[in-house]
Amino acid sequence: MSIGQFTKKFSAGEIIFTEGEIGQCAYLIDQGRVEIFVDKKEERTPLARLGAGEIFGEMAIIDGGPRSASAMAMEDSELTVVSKEQLTERVSDADPVVRLLIVMLLSRVRDGIKEVGKYGKHKEYVPKEVTSTHDLDHLDDKTSKEVLNRIRFESELKEALTKNEFSVHCQPIVDLKDNDVAGFEALMRWNSPTRGLVRPDIFMGIAEESSLIIPMGRWVIKKACEEFMKIKDALSMFDRPVDHLFMSINVSGRQFNDPQFFKILNNATKKYGHRPEQIKLEITERVLVTGNMVEAWIQRCRDYGYTIALDDFGTGYSSLSYLSRLNVNNIKIDKSFVHGMEDDPNTMIIVKSIATLANHLNRPAVAEGIETEKQLKVLKKLGAAYGQGYLFCKPMPVDQLIEFLLQEEIEAAA
Ligand code: CMP
Ligand code: MG
Secondary structure (H helix, E strand, C coil): CEECCCEEEECCCCEEECCCCECCEEEEEEECCEEEEEEECCEEEEEEEECCCCEECCHHHHHCCECCCEEEECCCEEEEEEEHHHHHHHHHHCCHHHHHHHHHHHHHHHHHHHHHHHHCCCCCCCCCCCCCCCCCCCCCCHHHHHHHHHHHHHHHHHHHHHCCCEEEEEEEEEECCCCEEEEEEEEEEEEECCCEEECHHHHHHHHHHCCCHHHHHHHHHHHHHHHHHHHHHHHHHCCCCCCCCEEEEEECHHHHHCCCHHHHHHHHHHHCCCCHHHEEEEEEHHHHHHCCHHHHHHHHHHHHCCEEEEEEECCCCCCHHHHHHCCCCEEEECHHHHHHCCCCHHHHHHHHHHHHHHHHCCCCEEECCCCCHHHHHHHHHHCCCEECCCCCCCCEEHHHHHHHHHHHHHHHHC
């Protein structure tokens, strides 16, 4: 064997490594052929013959176990050394589901090799008994359990969409000048037969990890437009003005790539009788780091006439340059600031600065999560233009919300 820094040469018949050893690196075959084999009771059983372009010796590196088999150069061969870091960094950066699958597959390959070793390649072989038939308790690794539960959750979500288990609740957004309802935010709820009513912060993250967010996002656009029409119709019947009202719909970064996004949005807006400026798309500040596409996407929305709110402002990688560059209509101050304000003078200063900045840039701020009269008073003083929170009204199914809104009118009229 001759050793370069990144390549190694092995002569025909030379052993590259032996079963049971600790692995230091994997190899990529540049030239030559390598036999992978196991020895049991002096019988050598070949598992594979590999050629140029194939990698071997990766298993011990990835799962940390011993070499599952031996490797021998079948002819003079040249191999590129693939370092431990090269493999492990990639594996640890991978999606948790992918990581779990790799570990599972490697364990299956190892079991298979053990059986071949025991019985010889062509002898009959009794499959390994299943460890468990009903739960994940045999998995001692906590992350594996979490990953599997996520996969389950994802499948349930997929089913929920086909079984129509989602609904939209709406929460009023109030103009703080006069405490009048200015619009609503459509919030998705999942009424799961097994889990009960699930809030979007629980399931949205999982939906966003997969492409499931695309059909869910499409559904919520249509549903929000429909619910908005119901609200407007009901209020109009009581001669309440509705023309100034808007409906906010949350849009996830992945939906920027949905080729049908604008078609669905335009159709729904038209079908349910709204003007585009009555539909406000809320995009989270976190998507801004994903690059230029966002700017173009926002502009496209504005060209159609829709309005945009920058959601969760202050929780991600807020950059002030975004605020002037992006053509958004409002900024939503995250509820964590509103809640933190009372105990922390610094938070109060931040809220005041965001509200002032927002007003000066003509992107009036919406303060989220207002729960107490005191918070409301402070926010008004700090210059927040709009407010949203339990103090005014919690998110409700539209029928209830309509009742609430009409009730409010009766009270206001009394
Ligand atoms: P590792 O366990 O590190 O060392 C032995 C290597 O042989 C293993 O990684 C794989 O790269 C390779 N190997 C094991 N089983 C097979 C197989 N059935 N077919 C091809 N290659 C294998
Ligand atoms: Mg929102």
